[in-house]
Amino acid sequence: MGRGGETVRDQRPALEIDGLHSGYVANDVLHGVWLSVAPGSVAAILGPNGAGKTTLLRTISGFLPLRAGSVHLRGIKLSAADPVARAQAGLCAIPEGRGVFGGLTVRENLRLFAPGGRRGGDLARVLDRVPRLNRLLGRTAGTLSGGEQQMLALSRAYLTNPSVITIDEVSLGLAPIVVDEVFEMLTDLRRSGAAMVLVEQYVQRALALADSVCVLNRGRVTFAGSAAQAGSIDLHDHYFRQVGPGDDPAAPVTGEAQSHA
Ligand SMILES: Nc1ncnc2c1ncn2[C@@H]1O[C@H](COP(=O)(O)OP(=O)(O)O)[C@@H](O)[C@H]1O
Ligand SMILES: [Mg+2]
Numbered sequence: 001m002g003r004g005g006e007t008v009r010d011q012r013p014a015l016e017i018d019g020l021h022s023g024y025v026a027n028d029v030l031h032g033v034w035l036s037v038a039p040g041s042v043a044a045i046l047g048p049n050g051a052g053k054t055t056l057l058r059t060i061s062g063f064l065p066l067r068a069g070s071v072h073l074r075g076i077k078l079s080a081a082d083p084v085a086r087a088q089a090g091l092c093a094i095p096e097g098r099g100v101f102g103g104l105t106v107r108e109n110l111r112l113f114a115p116g117g118r119r120g121g122d123l124a125r126v127l128d129r130v131p132r133l134n135r136l137l138g139r140t141a142g143t144l145s146g147g148e149q150q151m152l153a154l155s156r157a158y159l160t161n162p163s164v165i166t167i168d169e170v171s172l173g174l175a176p177i178v179v180d181e182v183f184e185m186l187t188d189l190r191r192s193g194a195a196m197v198l199v200e201q202y203v204q205r206a207l208a209l210a211d212s213v214c215v216l217n218r219g220r221v222t223f224a225g226s227a228a229q230a231g232s233i234d235l236h237d238h239y240f241r242q243v244g245p246g247d248d249p250a251a252p253v254t255g256e257a258q259s260h261a
Contacts, residue, residue, distance in 0.1 A: 012075040014039045014195035015060070015164045019069035022059040029055045030219045032069070037164065042196040044210035044227070046203060048239045052219040053199040054096060057166045060197065061093035062086045074163055092162035096169045098149040099156070102142030106133055106152055109141050113156040126158040129188060147178035154185055157194065165189065166197045171205070183209065207231050215239060
């Protein structure tokens with residue numbers, strides 16, 4: 001410590017989640033979820049339907065209050081912060097189902113995405129990164145194809161310069177060739193230096209982009225390890241692995257500890 005505050009801060013995880021509990025009214029969904037994402041790295045969150053992946057992202061972004069545990073962004077505790085404060089702290093949440101304003105034009109969407117009404121340079125930057133939007137600027141977002149809407153939604157990340165981007169089911173409902181394009185955009189985004197938390201249904205695509213993998217099952221972490229470890233085992237075993245309340249959620253089976261021949 002003490003070798004210059006900036007250096008020390010940059011070494012902290014971009015996102016750190018510890019002992020996270022959250023849920024809806026009487027429905028507890030997450031039971032002690034933990035996750036640590038290094039700056040500039042990509043964490044893939046995998047798991048079956050209903051595992052709690054979307055609930056996790058909603059809790060990270062502050063749309064759902066946590067019931068226990070903590071969320072830190074670059075060492076700053078955000079556990080009680082609202083979504084706006086979290087966005088200001090450097091979090092960009094791309095929700096499931098394309099977070100665009102369908103009744104507004106592409107240009108209007110991009111203006112709304114830009115924090116504090118910043119315009120010109122930012123718009124030029126996003127159009128440089130996502131050239132396909134150029135010819136769509138005057139189009140109403142709701143009339144775009146699913147892939148174009150998803151690219152517009154992801155463009156938010158170029159405008160806000162976040163340190164962490166959470167993305168829920170980016171490829172949902174898209175044709176495979178369009179998914180390829182969207183993943184090219186994610187690859188470009190990761191070069192910008194932001195860390196990403198990617199909830200994804202296509203395991204192989206997620207593994208190709210991710211550095212680390214976390215499998216959730218029934219609101220608990222059943223696998224945590226590197227993408228290389230995850231790629232060397234049958235991850236689906238962890239999709240259905242039972243983890244009871246008596247098990248220590250801080251000690252999941254890792255790729256090293258359990259390898260399936
Ligand atoms: N708005 C909600 N109100 C009550 N229960 C919900 C709500 N959204 C999701 N759930 C429940 O929370 C659990 C986890 O859902 P979700 O986080 O959407 O899973 P995943 O994204 O992994 O498919 C499921 O049992 C689901 O029925
Ligand atoms: Mg979901």
